[in-house]
Amino acid sequence: MIDDDDYADITRRTLHHYDDNARRFFAGTIDHDVSQNIDALLAAIEAPAPYTILDFGCGPGRDLKTFAALGHRAIGLDGSAQFVEMAHAFSGCDVWHQNFIDLHLPDATFDGVFANASLFHVPRDLLPKVLGELYATLKPGGVLFSSNPRGHNEEGWNGPRYGCFHDYPAWERYVVAAGFMPLRHYYRPEGLPREQQPWLASVWRKPSGSFVSLRTE
Secondary structure (H helix, E strand, O other), X not given: OOOHHHHHHHXXXXXXXXXXXXXXXXXXXXXXXXXXXXXXXXXXXXXXXOOEEEEEOOOOOHHHHHHHHOXXXXXXXXXXXXXXXXXXXXXXXXXXXXXXXXXXXXXXXXXXXXXXXXXXXXOHHHHHHHHHHHHHHEEEEEEEEEEEEOOOOEXXXXXXXXXXXXXXXXXXXXXXXXXXXXXXXXXXXXXXXXXXXXXXXXXXXXXXXXXXXXXXX
C-alpha cells in the first residue's frame, strides 16, 4: 500500500527532477510538433471562441504560447517552480504553481483542459481524485484532452520520474468513471506503425447537463 507520505515523496522526487533539468527540458522539447493534439482539443470545443484553456502540466510554456497566439485565454499549471517561472516569462500567460495531488481549481471555469504528457505522472490510486478535479473545473460541455505514454498498465519509477503507463481500455475506464464521455482517441506520432507510436492521445467531453461537482474528498 502507498500512503500519503509516499505520494508526497513521489511528487517531490519527480518535481525535483524537472526543476533540476528545466533548461535542458525546454531546449529538448521546444521544437516538438504537438499541433495535432492542440487541434484535437480546439476542434472538440463547442463554445464560442475565444476559449479559456487550462494547460495542465504546462512545463516551460511552449503550448501556452501557442494557445495565446491563437487568441485564447490560456492559463498554465505546473508543480515545478522552475517551469512556472519559465512558462510565465516565455508565454506571458498566468501560470499557477500547483502539484497534481494537491489541486485548488475553480469550478466550471474552463472550456478546455490540455493535459499533454502530464497525467501519466499521477499515481493510479489518485487518478479518480485528479480526474474529478478536472471534471469540476470544466464548464458543462467542456473538453479534456490527454496524451500519455502508453503501456500495459505498469506503474512505478522510470529513472528519476514516477509514471503510470495505461493502455486505452484501462484509461477509458478511469476517465468515464469520472463522468466524461469519450469522443475519440489516436496514437502518435501519426503515420507510423503502432509499435512506433508510444503516445496515446484521447479527447473527452463533460456532458453539457453536468452541474454537480464530482470532486472526491
